[in-house]
Amino acid sequence: MKNAVKTSLQNQSATGSIANFYAVQLQLLCREHKHATSASALLRSIHANMITSGFSPRSHILNNLINIYCKNSGLVYAKHLFDRIPQPDVVARTTMIAAYSASGEPKLAREVFDKTPLSIRDTVCYNAMITGYSHNNDGHAAIKLFLDMRWKNFQPDEYTYTSVLAALALIADHEMHCRQLHCAVAKSGMANFKCVVNALISVYVRCASSPLASSLLLMDSASKLFYEMPERDDLSWTTIITGYVKNDDLDAARKVFDGMDEKLLVAWNAMISGYVHKGFIFEALDMLRKMYLAGMKPDEFTCTSILSACADAGLFLLGKQVHAYVRRTEEKIHVSVYNALITLYWKCGRVDDARKVFDNLVFKDLVSWNAVLSAYVSAGRINEAKLFFDEMPEKNSLAWTVMISGLAQNGLGEDGLKLFNQMRVKGIELCDYAFAGAITSCAVLGALETGCQLHAQLIQRGYDSSLSAGNALVTFYGRSGVIEAARNVFLTMPCVDLVSWNALVAALGQHGYGVQAVELFEQMLDENIMPDRISFLTVISACSHAGLIEKGRHYFNIMHSVYKISPGEDHYARLIDLLSRAGRLLEAKEVIQNMPYKPGAPIWEALLAGCRTHRNVDLGVEAAEQLFELTPQHDGTYILLANTFAAAGRWDDAAKVRKLMRDQGVKKEPGCSWIKVENTVHVFLVGDTAHPEIQVVYNYLEELRLKMRKMGYVPDTQYVLHDMETEQKEYALSTHSEKLAVVFGLLKLPRGATIRVFKNLRICGDCHNAFKFMSKVEAREIIVRDGNRFHHFRDGECSCGNYW
């Protein structure tokens, strides 16, 4: 084809009429423009030829020229030509409308449309504008224009209906919409057109994937429409196949696919991407093989899907092979392939290589940017992610979502919620993933109320069947200690994955339901769900909190022997925690000595915490020494060590450690520190409340209050006591009530104030004593802290959560 144009160009002189000659040339170019990558260069040379030969094209040639410029991304040239026509006809205008719409500029398209006088407007012109809107995701504008068209008595044709149906497919989210449309189409007599029926099937398909509609019912109707068509074209087949794929019914899709006589490339691609999406990597690769055997040549769509499969399965080398194949066969660089390549790199742990691919990419799109953003986020490189996010030339809802959940997963819940609110304010579409990120932020913050509100909004929007949102909710309720809610969400989720199971096991384990956590874990194994490394972390710490020492050791052992997951440092840390909490410190020490690699900070921290609880000063000092060597930040170690001494009654040594801290300029105050969570300032008083030093701490507290006032915070009477003497007596709130009452007296608490007592309680099962204590000190509310977790007593109810 390309040669045909060139020969024709060379034989210019031999051609009779010059107008005819150009018309033929343009026609040829027009026919091949889909495949020719050098078409725009060729086109410019033809155009230049016209100008130098002094040929002034008549309108149809000019229109042709504009049209071809548009289709070869020469929009600038097209616009230039168009603007110089004194009175462009409707054909030229329609071309420009379509061109602007295709390049994402519906506003510019509308300008041309509005300037088109009613007297020359026609149905095609309207069709182009309606399509323009639906291509730019503005279904409402498309329909409005359709109504305008009817009002002005333009006769819609099958193209109009096809476009309007496409627009409606964007909006339809209820079964009734489909039924009504179906009737309207039948009445209009347009149902005889294949393209209209295809579009109607599309509406059913799109609507079926709406969370508010029944996918099964609607796909059934779509399928009925499909099989009742007198004859089906390629598009009918692919619409129905992809419809099933999109609605997660791969078996149904495969059935239709197998029934195709001549399987189209598009259909192969749809099946492959469907398998990849569902995580059926093997089936996807098998389809690729079958496709190859059937003599089909994989194109960029196929390669993109396969690359994505490789990324998910960690098949780095296969991925590289696909990349090599693409480089060999495709002359044009397809961004999507490179985007998938970026993902392959980072999912295989090569974040910086992913960035390199991105940097070398000449034409980047939103997906490229988002892929790199995800790379940084998932690698925990949150600062780079933040910078990259700010650098992005444009952001869609996905970019925001990635950033929100990234912040939440890296413990920056407050930032996550802030970003979510910004998103809401800016009117960016809030999808289920965005909610999932916000809910995770609440889980991180322990913001129970905000999280519950988000849950309500989630249900309102019909997102409650979303897997990611469901998982976020299970985690959130789990961390907040509302176990029943966590369980309910889990049970009502339409489908669950490993993350959901892990979340519920964690929820139970963290709140003293160790036995149930273990039972649930066993149930998961019975259902043949393969546990991952997170599952083992979760179940071992559940054992640790419930004191199920042998069970915990058992899981640690089978993790490698049965499930071939080699224990990481975090697993060892949980094991050490399990043993040291139970006071089996020497056993813990033995495990540390026999570890296959050098124990890191988390291991020694777990041991040190155990030493503090069980008053083993010697081992504690040894662990602390290791920690001083291993970590640059010594704050936590100092505090743990001081408390170990104090717990053993060695006040002088404890005081020495505190002095050491001050001397070394450790930022955290030895006796007291404060943080701001949401709008409340929480003050942490670290130290023994019965110790004479309490007066010193009290003075410090007053100083702190002044400081806070200066900074604009309004300090309330929410004090925090970290009482290490109660460490071992986990249910012994009442025995200390006297002592605490004295302290609160010292702090001159007004009656009925909120008291926040932060103690090292592991399991909160003692509501009775808590409420008894409350009435004794005339508190309205008590919050008891255990590490990052808190238990909240108020109005006769107890709830739990995470503090930061």
Add this chain to the structure above:
DNA sequence: ATAGGGTTAG
């Protein structure tokens, strides 16, 4: 001159 299908980012 206008329509309807397949890919990639969580």
